[in-house]
Amino acid sequence: MNILDDLKSQYKLGGVAHRLIYWNVGCFLVSLVFFYQFSLGSFNFPTWVALSTEPSNFIVKPWTFLTYSFFHDGFFHLLFNMVILNFASSYFLTFFTQKQFFGLYVLSAIFAGISFVGGYYILNLSASIVGASAAIMGILVAVTTYQPLMNVRLLLIGNVKLWHITAVILILDLMQFRLDNTGGHISHLSGALFGFVYIKLLQNGTDLSKIVTWIIDFFASSFKKPTSTPFRKVHKNYSQPIENRVSKIITKDKAQQQIDEILDKISKSGYDSLSKTEKEFLFKAGK
Incomplete structure (x- = not known):
């Protein structure tokens, strides 16, 4: 298995949180190619990607209330956000579903985008924004609100409460509110x-989050081609031994059992703990 196959397997088996990380990293790589100005050493995101406070932009490009949350203005901006996203998702998905996670990510980004535009309108300022921080904060604060006293073990610090980490991040935001990047x-x-x-x-x-799930299901069903199967006459073969059908079920159960054991191993020790044979088995099963 090469690196590309390994990445494909992780994308298929990693869940919505890992896929969001992949999407953010992918969008960053795209922005390096198309939006980075090497002469200035900075990004110049177009108005159809970044969220602008100018009504002439966001009114005709409403999708920017979401697309801005998949692009980042620098490597460390991306790295910090993805570390926090991975951290918050591991706790959020302990209590809630994948659909709730994705729905909250999307809705938090949209709500934060509306607040950004409204806030700058009140302040009579004009600017544009990119970054997944707002969506990630929605995930982090949500799980903190649900389980504030959960123990989190940090390197060199030891056990702290989840609300301690969230409080520090929020306080830092409040302290810098009027200093930079309002x-x-x-x-x-x-x-x-x-x-x-x-x-x-x-x-x-x-x-x-059901709002997002309903919209996705609606468009998925709209673009899905109806499958029509021709009528087939079924003949029952009473002379066929019952043991054959049983053996197929047993074979399928064993394969499914092996997949479940590997997925359980991933959840406990991570994807890298799998052997080469196990990775190849999962990759073939996911095709």
Whole structure:
């Protein structure tokens, strides 16, 4: 198996959090090719990618309320966000589903984008923004709101409560609010607020992430080609031994059991703990 096959297997088996990381990294690589100005040493994101506070831009390009959350203005900007995303997702997915995770990511980004545009309109300022920080803050604050006293073991520090980590990040945002990147901090805090509201509504029986799930299912079913199977006459062969059918079920169960054992190993020790044989088996099973 080469590196490309290894990456494909991790993408297929990693879940929505790992796929979001892949998408963010992929968008960053694309932006390096098309949007990075080497002469200036900075990115110049077009208005159809970044979220601009100018009404003439975001009104005709409403998709930028989401696309901005998949692009980053620098390697360390991307690295920090992906580390926090991986951290927050590991705890969020302990209690909630993959669909809830993706729905919250999308809705937090959109809400934070609206808050950014509205805040800059009130301040009479003009700017554009990129970065997944707001969506990630929604995930982090959501799981913190749900389980604030969960123990987290940090290197060189030891055990701390989850709310301690989230509080430090929020305080740093508040301290820098008027110093630098005001728009970024507006979106971060807005994403955090949405994560808090999401959990409170969920505890009262309202799951906002179902909005995103419904939209995805709607478009998926709209573009899906209807499958028509021709009529086939079925003949029953009573002379066929029953043992043959049983043996097929047993074979399928053994294969599925092996897949489940490997996935359980991944959840406990990570993908890198798999042997070469196990990786090849998963890759073939995912085709």
